[in-house]
Amino acid sequence: MGHAISKLTIKGYKSIRNLENFELRNLNILIGPNGSGKSNFLSFAGLLKAALSENNEKQIRRLGTANRLFYMGSKLTKACEFSIYFSGGITGFHLSISLTANPEDELIDEIVLNPEKPSMFTGETTGAPDDVAYLRNAQQNIQGNIGVYHFHDTSTFADIRKSCSKRDYEYLRPDARNLAAFLLRLSKKHQREYTAICEVIQLAAPFFDRFLLDEEKDEDELLLYWRQKGSDYPFHPSQISDGTLRFICIATALLQPNPPSIIFLDEPELGLHPYAMTLLASLIQKACIQKQVIVSTQSAPLIDHFKPEDIVVVERQNGESIFKRLNKADLKVWLDDYSLGDLWQMNVFGGRPSYE
Numbered sequence: 001m002g003h004a005i006s007k008l009t010i011k012g013y014k015s016i017r018n019l020e021n022f023e024l025r026n027l028n029i030l031i032g033p034n035g036s037g038k039s040n041f042l043s044f045a046g047l048l049k050a051a052l053s054e055n056n057e058k059q060i061r062r063l064g065t066a067n068r069l070f071y072m073g074s075k076l077t078k079a080c081e082f083s084i085y086f087s088g089g090i091t092g093f094h095l096s097i098s099l100t101a102n103p104e105d106e107l108i109d110e111i112v113l114n115p116e117k118p119s120m121f122t123g124e125t126t127g128a129p130d131d132v133a134y135l136r137n138a139q140q141n142i143q144g145n146i147g148v149y150h151f152h153d154t155s156t157f158a159d160i161r162k163s164c165s166k167r168d169y170e171y172l173r174p175d176a177r178n179l180a181a182f183l184l185r186l187s188k189k190h191q192r193e194y195t196a197i198c199e200v201i202q203l204a205a206p207f208f209d210r211f212l213l214d215e216e217k218d219e220d221e222l223l224l225y226w227r228q229k230g231s232d233y234p235f236h237p238s239q240i241s242d243g244t245l246r247f248i249c250i251a252t253a254l255l256q257p258n259p260p261s262i263i264f265l266d267e268p269e270l271g272l273h274p275y276a277m278t279l280l281a282s283l284i285q286k287a288c289i290q291k292q293v294i295v296s297t298q299s300a301p302l303i304d305h306f307k308p309e310d311i312v313v314v315e316r317q318n319g320e321s322i323f324k325r326l327n328k329a330d331l332k333v334w335l336d337d338y339s340l341g342d343l344w345q346m347n348v349f350g351g352r353p354s355y356e
Helices: 038-051 056-063 131-145 179-189 191-204 242-255 274-290 328-335 340-345
Strands: 005-013 016-023 027-031 079-086 093-099 108-115 146-149 208-212 225-228 262-266 292-296 311-317 320-325
Touching: 005 038, 016 038, 016 320, 027 038, 027 274, 038 056, 038 079, 038 093, 038 146, 038 262, 038 292, 038 320, 146 242, 179 191, 179 208, 179 242, 191 208, 191 242, 191 274, 242 262, 242 274, 274 292, 328 340
Parallel strands: 027 292, 027 311, 146 262, 262 292
Antiparallel strands: 005 016, 005 079, 079 093, 093 108, 208 225, 311 320
16 A cells, blocks of 8 residues: 555644544545535545645635634634554655734734654654655645545536546546546556546446547647447537546546545445446555555445445534544444445434534
8 A cells, every 4th residue: 555644633624623643544435414524524635635735825725715724713713733654665745734924914924843752742843854855745645646536527518527628637636627638647557546547437337339539630629529339429527427427537537547545535425226236346445455545425325235344434513623533333233134225314423414
């Protein structure tokens, strides 16, 4: 496995007031009601990448003002802090983001990165001469090894249904707007993975034959044309259903060669048929053997395919997000007769809307 996150602390970020020393495993399925904080947890990955970018203050400001990023706004919270540790003996680091001197600006002013000792959350830094070199290495590790995917927008005017540049193929973008170029590259350089993607798409959509990625044309722009079985008609990307298009994106993200070490998926079950949901679960289970996968979902049928220890229940208590990993021993008496999805719907372990 690559450099997965083993533990993290998040303080003062959006609805997450204090998540301390939380353990992440190879597979983490976040469930909970709307507004509980699942999406906020996933958005932390984007903030982390922004903080570790070369122009980090500018990148973080693009994500929003302090009133949008800090827990309960900048009047209550003056800074948010993160401590991240990696598996495989990789040292972690501490990140803090604070306000400008002028509170009316409500903009991020200071970003502090400190490497930590390998011992977990001692609060002490090494002070070693190679701290700067370590942070540079951490920047490269995070930037190249975290993939955050949200394939929600498949509407008529979504970027994924439009043309993209053939040169935009280095990595799959978060909303898959460069899907055609990325698949074209796979078809030429990674035939095995490309074939696997096409085969699993055919399982979910048996009418699908193949993509028509015409690289012979001189134009730089490329569209995701495809062909249906028994027809030589070139179908336009606007003729792919929303659910099928999302499944194509998911299959590509999870079966791509050299995927990110840490993969975040936001509600991948949207618009999927129950059988496609089974395929989705299989893809996630396969991916987490070698990579760390963090999924946010609202689907009870989807969690039926996983173990209790894979599930993290997210709830709101007194206005803040609370995270709890399920324990199989606590549910043993129930699991003989009910599935995890049944127990969630029965409110046995929480994760349902509640009054505050």
